[in-house]
Amino acid sequence: MAKIINVVKGTHDILPQEVEQWHILEKNALEIFSRYGYKEIRTPIFEVTELFARGVGDTTDIVNKEMYTFEKSERSLTLRPENTAGVVRSYIENGMSRLSPPVKLWYKGPMFRYERPQKGRQRQFHQVGVEMFGVKEPAADAEVILMAVDYLKSLGLDDLEVEINSLGCPKCREEFKNNLKAVLKPEFDNLCEDCQKRYEKNPLRLLDCKVESCKAIFEKPEIQKVIQSDFICEECADHFAKLKSYLDTMQVKYTVNKLLVRGLDYYNRTVFEIKSNNLGSQNAVCGGGRYDSLVKNLGGEDTPAVGWAMGMERLNALLPVPELKKLNGYIVSNSPVEALELAQKLRKEGYRIEFDLSNKKFTKQLEKASKVADYALILGEDEIKAGKVSVKNLATSEQKTVSIEELRSIL
Ligand SMILES: [Zn+2]
């Protein structure tokens, strides 16, 4: 026998018995996001590498370690590791800044990151996300958070915790960065290798470090004092206070987490995460924030923006597996032409119908029907002569002979 070829490490097939769950995620996204005026956008899964270097940030792990980059015709191309940069590229390229703001876009699809595969972390994974362009007011931040909560609730995740933080603007953040660097300077040699690199390039990202020895350093009182300080300027503070008051009004339960900085370079002011407590343990299911400088950095006009993304594999892991839909009817017959005619008639009306294609014995066909359908539609010689069909309820074994018209009131 020929050698079997397996799926690539870190990727997976979404099998028929799992795909119903994906349909629910996608259907609810379309339904809920439409209520907020969002339109779907589909961008290519690969872009020029420079887009991510500039758009995601060249101090991030994503860009430094995790991108699938390849060359074709002397151009460096990369499989998208996230989709905000691609959506921003499209927004600029298609002149969407000429539309009256806000421009609200959502997307879903596969993303690619070369990470060590583990439970819930794949190299090809899927995200659903939203981006809103053109509004700097905190009502926009509140609306995107509300929509994320709405969406998660629609899926059945109701035990949610929203964590928010404000990273300030480039102006006030500079002061915070300097304070942080000053207080961490004596600890520099004790920081992990990544943190030592971030120290100069992007000190805020230090707070995101998952290395235990780094986390312990940040717990020190003199460092906590800086982390917990209210460094943001008056304007940023006002923006954050308004966001909180909107969330209060809408009775969204939230906490302020000063360590929340998010893994990407482009955020300013609001950042947030949503955690689900469903299934006992706490799982981060949504992350996002404001990125007012990204459109400009990628060559567009100065345009404020805010958005979020959710990992769809992670959502699926928290949701119950829906039952596979059975057929409405399975036609049991030894007259293929009549069976085909009845099947086509019912399919055109929207019923899910199959019939035996290989002329098996009646009993075999009935066996199959009881596995895959709610009703067996028996089309024997007598039924065909009378222009009728015998309907067997496969749950109760109740059976009666009816006309095609009557059949519709049963199925
Ligand atoms: Zn500020």
Ligand SMILES: [Zn+2]
């Ligand atoms: Zn570290």
